[in-house]
Amino acid sequence: MLTAVTRSEASSILADGGVLVDGHEVTKGSIKVREGQRVRIVLPDVPEGPLVAPDASIDLRVVHEDDDVVVIDKPAGLVVHPGAGNLDGTLVNALVARYPEIVDVGEPERPGIVHRIDKGTSGLLAVARTPRAYDALVAALSAHDVEREYLALVWGRPEATHGVVDAAIGRSGRDPTRMAVSNRGRHARTHYEVVRTFDNPVPLALVRCRLETGRTHQIRVHMAAIGHPVVGDDRYGGARSPVPVDRPFLHAARLSFAHPVTGEPVEATSPLPADLEAVLGTLG
Incomplete structure (x- = not known):
């Protein structure tokens, strides 16, 4: 085995679009590779050790807690789980310190984590x-039974006040560390609604985005694909001088799901953090 990963890990890498043949993403293990073809495998970021070290020095804002599940309001700049270049100082390090039992829950390198948000994104997890x-939360996510709403400030004003972006997302053939709309990617669907528009210093819109699927960088890729990249997003064309902001203007504002054990509704909301509110305060 060339990559020293297990069969299940290899299947996950395939499913996540981490295998490219001649620059094209493949998601099926049955494909036959011909002599002369170039295969590129993008391995997921994993720590060297099987156990995540606890770190009680990292503050956690807990907005819901019970014996089975917690909801965290993550600040921007905090990486969710250890990986290459971020072996400690992550949200998971803090979680293991506060909830040591999660080391045996889910994947060893990202215990307890059922979905993720980007380092530069703030909000609910x-x-x-x-x-x-x-197991129940993973199944609920797969069945689209978890409601995840984000607030994003985007360049320009979408023509329709409500819309759906239905476009598959996969790894970019030019840069496998980036995602892109691709007919070889995985199904991805984002609902958006314009909440507020601005004219000064340039046309902008505050939009509410609801994820139907949860692909890597989904909102950022989809909004850029329809010509309205997220303000501050330097990876997908959203970092521009008229509105200086040092991270993508993207916040996970609402999370709602049925409790994985009791079935009772769990709903959490998070207001825009101060840095993003300050940006809105400069707009007219």
Whole structure:
């Protein structure tokens, strides 16, 4: 085995678009590779050790907590789980310190994590404390039974006040560290609604985005694909001088799901953090 990963890990890498043949993403292990073809494998970021070290020095803002699940309001700049270049100082390091039982929940390198948000994105994230809760939340996400709403400031004003971006997302053939709309990618669907528009210093719109699927960088890629990249997003064309902001203007503002054990509704909301509110305050 060339990559020293297990069969299940290899399947996950395929499913996540981490294998490219001659620059094209493939998601099926049955494909036959011909002599002379170039295969590129993008391995997921994983720490060297099987156990994530606890770090109680990292502050956690807990907005919901019970014996099975917690909801965290993550600040921008905090990486969710250890990986290459970020082996410690992550949200998971803090979670293991506060909830040591999660080391046996889910994947060893990202215990308890059932979905992720980017380092530069702030907002709500659900974490499982038990294997039963983990399995149920993963299933709920797969069935699109978890409601995830984000607020984003985008360049320009979408023509329609409501819309749906239905476009598959896969790794870019030019740069595998970036995502792109691709007919070889995985199904991705984002609903958006214009909340407020601005004219000064340039046309802008505050939009509410609801994820139907949860692909890597989904909102950022989809909004850029329709000509309205997220303000401050230097990776997908959103970093521009008229509105200086040092991270993507993207915030996970609402999270709603049925409790994985009791079935009771769990709903959490998070207001825009101060740095993003300050940006809105400069607009007219």
